[in-house]
Amino acid sequence: MDSNQRKSAPKSLRGLGRRGEVAALARAAAARGIDAWIVGGSLRDRLLGVPTPEIDIAVSRDAEGLAAELEREGLGRAVFLSRDRPGPRVFRVAGKRPLDIAELEGETIEADLGRRDFTANAMALALASGEVLDPFGGAADIARRRLRCVRAENLAEDPLRILRAARLYATLGLVPDRGLLTASRRAAGLFGRAAPERVAAELLRLLASPRAAPALGWAASAGILPAVLGRALSPRQAGALAARLAVLDDPAARRMAPARLRTLRLALLAIRLGLSAGETRAWLQQRRWSRDEAREAALLCGLVASSRSIRSRRDSWRWVLEAGALGEDAVALLARLDAAGRRRARRFGALVRAPRGSVAVNGSDIQRWLGLEAGPRIGQLLRDLALAAATGEVSNRRQARNWLTGQVRSGL
Secondary structure, eight states, X not given: OOTTSEEEOOHHHHHHHHSHHHHHHHHHHHHHTOOEEEETHHHHHHHHTOOOOSEEEEESSOHHHHHHHHXXXXXXXXXXXXXXXXXXXXXXXXXXXXXXXXXXXXXXXXXXXXXXXXXXGOOEEETTTOEEEOTTOHHHHHHTTEEOBSOHHHHHHOTHHHHHHHHHHHXXXXXXXXXXXXXXXXXXXXXXXXXXXXXXHHHHHHHTSSOOHHHHHHHHHHXXXXXXXXXXXXXXXXXXXXXXXXGGSSHHHHTSOHHHHHHHHHHHHHHHTTOOHHHHHHHHHHTTOOHHHHHHHHHHHHHHHHHTTOOSHHHHHHHHHHHGGGHHHHHHHHTTTOHHHHHHHHHHHHHHHSOOOOOOOOXXXXXXXXXXXXXXXXXXXXXXXXXXXXXXXOOSHHHHHHHHHHHHHTTO
8 A cells, every 4th residue: 555645444444334333423423524433453453364353533623523422323322531631632432333423633624644653544535535545654564563653752752652563562462673672762751641540551551461471571661661560670670570471472371261361460579579469569659559450469369478388288278268259360369470379379289179068157157156246256167167068078058057166265
């Protein structure tokens, strides 16, 4: 494709314009004399042959009016996205398939594309004519699985784009070229300007990808990994940290659900950074991760730490019960740490997967049987009883009542 000419859209892109929500927008824009283009990631993803769940639209003016019209047509709720951000106004039509409508950044679509991050994202499909505008050779770069920056100075305008390059490397296999690496290194000192919430959003997607270590290694080479993680690391330490995450790029890990794999990688990062469970939770919350993800990663770190002091089979069962639903993940993490971890993983893994006894006893039963008041003691007795059932000491309610009575009488 001649990068300076408009050409008819290839077959792979034409279907985007036939989507109901896009066709409705095209009609509304034409009625108002507004130019509209499909832009950015949706075109890139179609050319790569990956799913395109949402579409970005650039319009010459009145994004608000178009969003309101689509809302009236029942295609979704119009939401103003750019209230606290500089630049053009952006509205989302939050329907079954979201549609983001942004006003041009610059006087023309060519100027708008020239301010974008990478050539793969700097293409536009005109809804009125069906022509594709590709002024920077994005389609050719996509065909070569190559990621190039549109202009080096665009990275300095928004340094988060450096991390986005790493994320696209991980999620789409677009490999940053030498020019992008050089430009990223020059802009790396500005990365601290990126809002933690935006950093976490990019890192979330990167760590959920099938292969994260090469992308993290590239981020380390670009000089941003310490700022991404919010930790003081030398270039050598940053590179070594990224390399050590390759153990969660193996085929078994790649078959895991993305959210599960992401939490395992967060826990492994924390362990390699030398953080305790409490420090892991505080670190992730400070980096704007969700409370649930921070809690689960911290629990995994704690389970890894406590596994080192376990010697007896009874204590192994206690560890398994403490792990609960995270047992398989804790075992998967241990298996990837070192030789000692692999030995512990084999021992605990057998118990995690083994059938275990249980008895249907609750806190109210214990209060009634033993005449105890509600409080922490009840919870501890329930945990002790679960361990006794798992190890075969107790198998029914009668035995459970006798066992609990004995525990209380002996002062345990």
